[in-house]
Amino acid sequence: MSITVEKQADLKDPQEALYRPLLCKMVSVKELTPTEKLFRLERLDGRPFGHRPGQFVQVSIPGIGEAPISVSSSPSRGSYLELGVRRTGVLTGALHEMIQPGDVIGFRGPFGTYFDVDAMKGRDLILISGGCGLAPMRALIQYIEDHRDQYGKVTILYGAKSPIDILYKDELAQWVTSTQLNCQYTVDDVPEGTCWDANVGLITQLIPPLDIDPARSLAVIVGPPIMYRFVLQELKKKNLPINQIIVSLERYMKCGVGKCGHCTIEHLYCCMDGPVFWLNDVINLAGAL
Amino acid sequence: MKAYDETDLALSFQALGADYDVRVPILLSDGTRSLGRLEEGKMALAGGKLGAKPTSVFFPQMDLVFQQKGTNVRMQAPPSKPLMVVGLTAQDADCLAFLDRFFSTNFKDDLYRQKRMNSAVVVLSGKCGRDGEMLRLSSGNCDLELVFDGDRYLALAHSQTGKAMAEKMKGGLETDEISLGRLQRESKALPDDELKLLQRASSLLLDNKVPEDFWVDISNRCIACTACNLACPTCNCFDVFDWKCGDSCVNRYRLWDSCQLDGFMREASGHNPMGTEALRTRRRIHHKLAADVIRWGQMGCFLCGRCDEVCPTGIGIKAVSREMVEKYG
Amino acid sequence: MKRVLTTCTYCGVGCGFYLVSNDEGQLVGVEASREHPVAQGQLCVKGWNAFQFVQHPDRLKQPLIRRNGQLSPAFWDESMKTIAGRLKEIQRKHGNDSIAFFASAKTSNEENYLMMKLARAVFKTNNVDHCARLCHASTVVGLAQMFGSGAMTNSISCVEQADCILVIGSNTTEQHPLIGSRIVKAVRKGAKLIVADNRKIRLARLAGLHIRHRNGTDVALLNSMMNVIIREGLENKEFIADRTEKYEEFRKVVEKYPPEKGASICGVTAEEIVQAARIYAQAKNAMIVYSMGITQHTHGVDNVRSCGNLAMLTGNYGRPGVGVNPLRGQNNVQGACDMGALPNVFSGYQAVTDAAIRQKFEKAWGVEGLPDTPGLAVTTALDAAAEGKLKALYIMGENPMMSDPDQNHVRKALENLEFLAVQDIFETPTTQLAHVVLPATSWAEKDGTFTSTERRVQRIRTAIEPVGESRPDWRILCDVAMLAGYGGMKYDSPKEILDEVASVTPSYGGITFERIGQFGLQWPCPNKEHAGTPILHVGKFTRGKGVFAAVDYRPSVELPDDEYPYVLSTGRIYFHYHTGTMTRRSKLLDREERFPFVEVNENDARRLKIRDRQWVCVSTRRGEVKAQARVADVVPPGVLFMPFHFEEGAANVLTINALDPEAKIPEFKVCAAAIRSTP
Ligand SMILES: Cc1cc2nc3c(=O)[nH]c(=O)nc-3n(C[C@H](O)[C@H](O)[C@H](O)COP(=O)(O)OP(=O)(O)OC[C@H]3O[C@@H](n4cnc5c(N)ncnc54)[C@H](O)[C@@H]3O)c2cc1C
């Protein structure tokens, strides 16, 4: 049950438009953590982006370049696009430093596969994310909140490095208190002198206590490369079959459309065949996880 | 069918210059043969495959993607005249077909296709290899084929474009098809041991029979010059970068990249899924011989022979396949 | 589309290739020359990307003059008059030797020749030098004394004919890739490879024997090897008797270095030394390949001599597959030396102290009173500037702020000058200190010749129009000479300049643009009928007999102690070139290594709790820089290695300005350092 690649509506004439950035306006910028900011974009022509949770856009700043950034908001919340961006280098640095609300920047996309919300219907969902992985996961969580009656039990697990690295703190608090969701989070480490009364330890510790019905559950995992192996071990112990696990993988990307070759995993292109994969499609590929 | 000598061909190509931007093999100053315009050097049809990959006409080492001035983005304009490329070998034509398929499947690469669309491709085959060596005849995946019988070039049109071109050609003698038949037989009789070797290596890889140690050993000999990728007509990887071209003017370019470089896949976090030389060397071979088979149903190598020639340490795809088959069957 | 055959601007291997430009005159690629004798259709990653930086938007496009402390755009006229005027004025005020000229191993032979002519004929000073001081000064001094010629004895094609290759102090596959690749191929064909280098370089992985001797103990290592060779009677007695002198003195010194002693100095086993000696001495054709690991020491000349001794002791001279082969770093460092951009010689290593030679040049140049005492070297000129003795400096295409030891010292020296003029293609930390900056053309925009490490004089050719208002260095130099009142430097083209070089330089006597043709000519080439010389010292050494040199081991100047417990060694990496001005503006090369880094041994890193790619601080008595840690087993415990390409983490803030007494080369390869993780 592989997800097919859908080309974006705007590329009706791909002969002309494959690498052309379209323009959008930075509507607002909000600080999430000292190294992460949330950017809200709207298209200049006012049309929707046509994004789905799990996809990404190529953000383009002339003179700086492009970088793939996951869509962090659900289309069910509006036609805007939100991006949660960690400052790591040239382009993300420019986004953080130079771009102000009102500025016009470029984007291409959205590209890539998305979380198969149809396949999730009627299932219990275990949504596991680490670090920056909460960015795309947030889009999915928002979508599920907005279509809550279509899904079974929803469990959200999130791990951050330390209390100050926690993303989307306000929403996280809402998810935790929501009666519709079971949300737990943890931090790897608490620096001395920090007040903290929640979980401490790796995200893997949150899995064993869960009551998972392997027959009706589906897990989604998004996080840094080293997280996958350990989380998968725990899920295996819960007897969750690999064709009920969805992962989102990241690779260094340049084109986003399966041409530049940077994102390949054996015969797959992470930008086009991914970033969202069913685990059974990639688990045996060298270097995938 | 008609047979042409070099003078006829030069005149014909000149005539076709009315419709096309014609590139033919020419002699550069030190004797290297390369694709150029007729006025740029002496035409040199015979001599076998060209050193540089001929697909670079459609996918150059560095290419402008667009120019952005303020919010105005101007994509690279298509060529004013369609391109006509003479001098591919039959293997090169196979490579080009593979690249066409790659750039036209799923998302279509407009930068490539606007150069490739309406272009004309002429294959040289027959006894025009180095020192008269016999070159394989094409499988018909080109517009026109010029088959050298040792004396003249027999013109074979494989497409409508090719037929139109043939009609505009100058001179030439009407000949029967006897010598073509002879050349076709000779071409079929050419040894195919290299292809067998490659197929053997391909199945070893698909069956997971090549251990990591093998790649460590080969990669110890790789100096990461990237030539195997740059010379390969089916390699398509590129990087993208921006250059300022004045106040609020930016050019975005793409540039051939190479999977043999550590930075090719290194992520912002420093994490690198292809972070060892052995993994990268494996990828170079595995991608062509196994991954492409899974994705495209065919190998991505058509034995054009370039990577084995340009690799300074002798680990092109044939050499590696040979070592692999010797070691693991 | 245009394809122009030229010679690589990066390393001294001297690969030929075509620069490809499109119809708009923009460079868009590199195409290999399949016929070129060295390249043979192959190149390294720098060669394949050599077109990239040429039209980079950062290129200097117009002259700059310092006004009110700021460098601001100026006209050529004004800038040239300022340079000539200021130099003349300073010469009048402070004397001829108050001015120094730095030529450049990046520019052509013709331009280096003109720079030395400008210094000597126009300003009457021997204060002319270039960065060979920093790389192979030891070679030029050492080998010239022993054999009469300070260059690679053999040709690159000889590598694959060797039965044994001793690589000492050269990371060949990274710094001279297309020589390195030949070593790889030679090994595959059965040649025995000995690598003496304490870093685990690529060749070490292929070597039959890898000796990881302590930095700076090469003399002890080589003396011990020779001790074994003599003890076991493996020396070539006939060769020693027929072709060499001073053997006895040498033997007596070597006697003091039994392998056990060498082993304890070098930190290796005596067994390794014995083995190396046997493998090398028993090979039919044994070749030594060395580079800056040998030369950049306060005992650099002694290191070079030891290499020369070893090859003489075993008779490995004057035939294919043998010899002592210093690999010259820069594309034209050989040529810049050949052209006499050195303080003690005219072109072709003709001594300034020789009255007859001076007379010859006075006649040729139409001047009188050429200076007769050797001038200041790059290193000593900067010392003199710091002391206020040197008043003006004219730099063509060098970046001493980044390339010379002890950056703070260099800054002080340059700031101390009354006048500094710099010609370059990019803004650099050095141009930032200049009073006048002139935009020069790159190698792709001019004609001329480069001389590769195998003494091959080859052409570079104009591939594109000059960027902005930039002008070729040779034209600039001619104009300065004219404005300074000298009429003997008027040329229409570099071809004419090379003709003049040939007329005054015996080893280049037969070298002209026409004869160089597509593939070059290897000097010595004394006359127009001579076919060039691929192998030196055939039958007899250039100077007659080869002289053995008796050398003792001397430790490096600054050794580790409690405060600075690590040995810091500096050098280059594959993807970058020198001070990075070009490679860091080439997309792929820059992407490969974007940050200054320091190699740390994994055991040291574990103890210091330093993770791979973590930012650390490296400090020495001279200063402190930040760099990313590269944790691996490339360097042995106790050793750090840092490349010097990065402005933002300049290794030469750390290095020590200690010089070899004879060659004046700095000790880039050993100083004491400390490392800690950054908060
Ligand atoms: C599908 C996908 C979704 C993503 N979603 C998000 C998201 O939602 N939020 C988010 O913050 N990030 C996301 N990322 C990661 C983001 O794309 C990278 O952080 C971004 O590309 C960095 O670009 P940059 O220009 O800022 O950094 P760069 O300047 O490219 O480099 C950043 C740092 O990474 C290193 N580096 C990166 N590339 C290289 C290289 N080639 N060579 C050497 N060093 C290199 C350097 O250490 C540097 O400090 C996503 C990535 C993918 C593939």
Ligand code: SF4
């Ligand atoms: S022989 Fe080498 S260069 Fe040619 S198609 Fe195969 S892999 Fe590419």
Ligand code: SF4
């Ligand atoms: S051509 Fe050879 S040496 Fe160069 S990158 Fe490819 S395999 Fe490595």
Ligand code: SF4
């Ligand atoms: S080996 Fe040296 S000369 Fe040859 S391409 Fe590389 S840098 Fe240039």
Ligand code: FES
């Ligand atoms: S990002 Fe270019 S192929 Fe996937």
